Amino acid sequence: MKTILITGANQGFGKALFQLYSDKGWKVFPLIRDESALSGLKEINPSCFPILADLRDDDLIDKVTKVLSEQCDTLELLINNAGYVKKVEGALNITSEILEDHFKVNVSGIWNVSKAAYQFLIKAGHANIINVSSRRGSIEFNSSEPFARALPYKVSKCALNMLSVLMDEEFSKEGIRVIPVHPGKLKTWVAPPDADTTPEAAALKLYEWVTKIDANTPCKLYDLMNEDFIPW
Numbered sequence: 485m486k487t488i489l490i491t492g493a494n495q496g497f498g499k500a501l502f503q504l505y506s507d508k509g510w511k512v513f514p515l516i517r518d519e520s521a522l523s524g525l526k527e528i529n530p531s532c533f534p535i536l537a538d539l540r541d542d543d544l545i546d547k548v549t550k551v552l553s554e555q556c557d558t559l560e561l562l563i564n565n566a567g568y569v570k571k572v573e574g575a576l577n578i579t580s581e582i583l584e585d586h587f588k589v590n591v592s593g594i595w596n597v598s599k600a601a602y603q604f605l606i607k608a609g610h611a612n613i614i615n616v617s618s619r620r621g622s623i624e625f626n627s628s629e630p631f632a633r634a635l636p637y638k639v640s641k642c643a644l645n646m647l648s649v650l651m652d653e654e655f656s657k658e659g660i661r662v663i664p665v666h667p668g669k670l671k672t673w674v675a676p677p678d679a680d681t682t683p684e685a686a687a688l689k690l691y692e693w694v695t696k697i698d699a700n701t702p703c704k705l706y707d708l709m710n711e712d713f714i715p716w
């Protein structure tokens with residue numbers, strides 16, 4: 485049985501992924517930060533192994549490692565889906581705290597979950613890490629489509645793209661591919677005004693695409709719904 489860890493599995497894209505991988509018979513580790521979401525996840529998949537943690541926790545690595553080491557030997561797939569966005573009107577209203585909050589979730593949190601998962605991914609022989617990024621993290625896209633209120637989000641997703649490339653350089657030596665993905669314009673809680681895709685449709689697309697990832701797949705920002713790469 486293949487094993488997957490999905491962060492932010494309580495709602496939106498993460499929940500659709502959780503439902504899909506559960507339906508496909510995978511052993512699923514949903515990472516959530518709010519205990520009240522547990523019963524909903526258990527209703528969908530009574531045999532899942534929830535990890536209760538906030539991506540900003542100082543002991544995040546320990547929390548993830550503890551559950552994984554108790555419940556699995558190998559991990560085939562890590563989907564770093566959880567993401568944080570806070571809209572701020574006016575660039576000068578952005579504080580260092582707001583920037584740090586974005587980096588703690590969208591960059592450090594992803595790095596720490598990946599570090600915790602690494603020893604289990606390695607044991608799978610071939611494994612993948614999907615970092616759910618965004619078109620908004622693309623410098624080239626930004627120059628044509630400004631999103632003035634999402635500056636901290638864009639900066640953090642841009643950093644996540646770089647992190648993904650550097651992780652892939654390092655981890656692919658051990659058979660672990662790391663790829664950043666723009667999931668599409670999803671109709672979720674944080675839906676952009678031009679949202680046109682259900683999280684379920686995007687989850688299915690991701691499920692199918694991940695099966696095709698191999699050593700030759702380029703580590704570039706993959707536009708899931710358009711099946712193309714977005715320039716950095």
Ligand SMILES: NC(=O)c1ccc[n+]([C@@H]2O[C@H](COP(=O)([O-])OP(=O)(O)OC[C@H]3O[C@@H](n4cnc5c(N)ncnc54)[C@H](OP(=O)(O)O)[C@@H]3O)[C@@H](O)[C@H]2O)c1
Binds near residue numbers: 539
């Ligand atoms: N929606 C889109 O059109 C779109 C476009 C491009 C990229 N994305 C990316 O896709 C991913 C999923 O987004 P979504 O649309 O499904 O948004 P969403 O419905 O807001 O889901 C975000 C998830 O991240 C979790 N999360 C946020 N901060 C966290 C923290 N500190 N610790 C642990 N979990 C945390 C949330 O948990 P709580 O419920 O507990 O807050 C939630 O499960 C994100 O990375 C987002 O940036 C989305």
